[in-house]
Amino acid sequence: MKTNQDRLILYVAGLTALMLLLVLTGDLIPIVFRLIVHTGCIMGIISIMMLRNVLSDSRAAVIWRLYALGLVIMSGIILTIIFLHERFETGDPLLLGMEPGTTLLVFGISLFPFWFIVLWVIGFRRAIVPLEKEHHLNQLKSERAESREDADG
Amino acid sequence: MGDRTLILSIVGGYMLVCLGIGFLAAKQTKSSKDFFVAGKSSGIIVMGFAAFSTIMSGFGFIGGPGLVYKYGTTSLWICLPASFGFAITGVILAKRFKAFADLFDILTLPDAVAIRYNSETCRLMAGLVIIMGVIAYLGTNILAFGAVAATFFGIDFTVATVIGMAVVISYAVFGGIIAGLYTDVFQGAIMIFASVALFFIAISTVGDGNFFDGPRNITEVFTAAGEGDAVGAWGVLGPMACLSYIFLFKLGSCGQPHTTTKLFMPRDMKPVRWSAALGASAYMLCALLWVSVGFAMKYLVLTGAAEPLALGNEDNAAPAFLMNHTPAWLAGMVFAGLFAAIMSTADSFLNIGAGVFVRDIPRAILKRPVKRELLWARIATFLLAIVATLFALWARKHGDLIAVLGIFGWGLFAAAFVPMVGIGFNWKRATWQGATCAAITGIVVNLGLDLASKYPKEAPLYEVPGDVSVGAIALMSSIIVMILVSLATKPKALDPRVEEAIDF
Numbered sequence: 134m135k136t137n138q139d140r141l142i143l144y145v146a147g148l149t150a151l152m153l154l155l156v157l158t159g160d161l162i163p164i165v166f167r168l169i170v171h172t173g174c175i176m177g178i179i180s181i182m183m184l185r186n187v188l189s190d191s192r193a194a195v196i197w198r199l200y201a202l203g204l205v206i207m208s209g210i211i212l213t214i215i216f217l218h219e220r221f222e223t224g225d226p227l228l229l230g231m232e233p234g235t236t237l238l239v240f241g242i243s244l245f246p247f248w249f250i251v252l253w254v255i256g257f258r259r260a261i262v263p264l265e266k267e268h269h270l271n272q273l274k275s276e277r278a279e280s281r282e283d284a285d286g
Numbered sequence: 287m288g289d290r291t292l293i294l295s296i297v298g299g300y301m302l303v304c305l306g307i308g309f310l311a312a313k314q315t316k317s318s319k320d321f322f323v324a325g326k327s328s329g330i331i332v333m334g335f336a337a338f339s340t341i342m343s344g345f346g347f348i349g350g351p352g353l354v355y356k357y358g359t360t361s362l363w364i365c366l367p368a369s370f371g372f373a374i375t376g377v378i379l380a381k382r383f384k385a386f387a388d389l390f391d392i393l394t395l396p397d398a399v400a401i402r403y404n405s406e407t408c409r410l411m412a413g414l415v416i417i418m419g420v421i422a423y424l425g426t427n428i429l430a431f432g433a434v435a436a437t438f439f440g441i442d443f444t445v446a447t448v449i450g451m452a453v454v455i456s457y458a459v460f461g462g463i464i465a466g467l468y469t470d471v472f473q474g475a476i477m478i479f480a481s482v483a484l485f486f487i488a489i490s491t492v493g494d495g496n497f498f499d500g501p502r503n504i505t506e507v508f509t510a511a512g513e514g515d516a517v518g519a520w521g522v523l524g525p526m527a528c529l530s531y532i533f534l535f536k537l538g539s540c541g542q543p544h545t546t547t548k549l550f551m552p553r554d555m556k557p558v559r560w561s562a563a564l565g566a567s568a569y570m571l572c573a574l575l576w577v578s579v580g581f582a583m584k585y586l587v588l589t590g591a592a593e594p595l596a597l598g599n600e601d602n603a604a605p606a607f608l609m610n611h612t613p614a615w616l617a618g619m620v621f622a623g624l625f626a627a628i629m630s631t632a633d634s635f636l637n638i639g640a641g642v643f644v645r646d647i648p649r650a651i652l653k654r655p656v657k658r659e660l661l662w663a664r665i666a667t668f669l670l671a672i673v674a675t676l677f678a679l680w681a682r683k684h685g686d687l688i689a690v691l692g693i694f695g696w697g698l699f700a701a702a703f704v705p706m707v708g709i710g711f712n713w714k715r716a717t718w719q720g721a722t723c724a725a726i727t728g729i730v731v732n733l734g735l736d737l738a739s740k741y742p743k744e745a746p747l748y749e750v751p752g753d754v755s756v757g758a759i760a761l762m763s764s765i766i767v768m769i770l771v772s773l774a775t776k777p778k779a780l781d782p783r784v785e786e787a788i789d790f
Contacts, residue, residue, distance in 0.1 A: 234519030
């Protein structure tokens, strides 16, 4: 019987296999299609691995949603870069002194680590390690220390 | 005081501080637990700085500008995902590794792997991957050190390499990871300052004194010189290569043993919660040097203000810019930062490599620990440094860019450890057979494709479609193998504490 954990990992396997297929088929598939699907696969895998580690219950639902929204926006930026780059011709107007796709890369993707820091500050850290789990771990740790002391006499 | 004397004084002072820290740390290192995991008592600042300064190595500080010089914007698709990788590692691994470290006697990554899978075969496999990766990756950093020191100080490459390794050995052998962590904090601070300062100087130089004109000048000059691809969104290597780097450097970060090992060291959960955020922001600041210096140097070459770098010598972009376009006091700080980046990574590699020889191989093969573990750890650290230095000197003639070798090392670790650790510690159904097969697949695909795409030099056996990273293909293959083999084999019953840690 498959658990929920098994199902998520099977999605990871499926998305990874699809990416590998897209890489190995090379130019047989149109480049824009390959790029869009590839981006979706990468962000899908990252989202599955990360979101399952962030609490989504009432204590952290907002953080979970903001975090998921961040991943969606990042996917959107990468997809926009794909389209902007495909359309750009030498001589077209620049944006902030750079090709529009490059501007989006520099001022879009590079800001995400800071976006996640903001989330961390407003509560993301509590959504990763809830206090009751921390207390439980400390309890297990003390029990282990006590049993060691008993064993040592 | 002349420019060269000033720079030498700053770099010399930096080396002395590192040795001083090593001396103080040696006094605190009284057991193998201190030597390998700093007594499991590290705080937020130490953890955050240690994680990022270990990752930002000669690969980033020397190889990064070289990569920008050669491939343009493609390089951004490496450094940006790598910073995001701290968040991924922090979320999917940090709390579990802390739980494992609290519930079991864990000093090395293979220790954790052996307990998770209840398998000494897995421990041995993890140890072998670490040794392979350490020698290759350490060699990369030694080459970076030699390249910078030999170019700048005008001394023989071998002499430069030996001096640098002598300093690293001095504090890594006696101070163990405690010295490594403290020097990481010091080195990390220098790296951030040097990167931010140099970023403004590099872009202002390109903008003829006006920082905000820099990007436009770069775009116009590159386009006029027929190198428009380098300033496009994907750079010279194209979109598929860039997407493969996103995958490799985002997800692959949780397979880098020199950083994940540090997740066993926090004294409580506070560093676990914060170190990823600190590491990511510090890394982003350091990446400013990586990106700006490479573009600035290429711009100066295209405008005739600097001599072109010879083909294969693109790694000299950073040293050349520092020598000719940076104030002496800042060049001294940045050179110290460059050495810091290299040495902070080198000492971490020496430490995890020594752990494999002293702790993991005896336990996996002889089924018992060695006596006088601390003494043997110091001897192993020393011998490993010698072997890696000899390897680097031998490999120097190979001709790859430092960053290319770095990407290979990163890919090797990622392909072997992302399935074994990143997935295995998040999925109870994962089996030791799956983890072992995935590691073997990672090594074989990585090495096989790398060699097949390079040799014979006249007509390589295989051309990777779209310049996709070999490491990314190896990572994809090993993840698939891990999941399929795990589903096809019967899992062992898990120790209740392992279940607790995985459920954490």
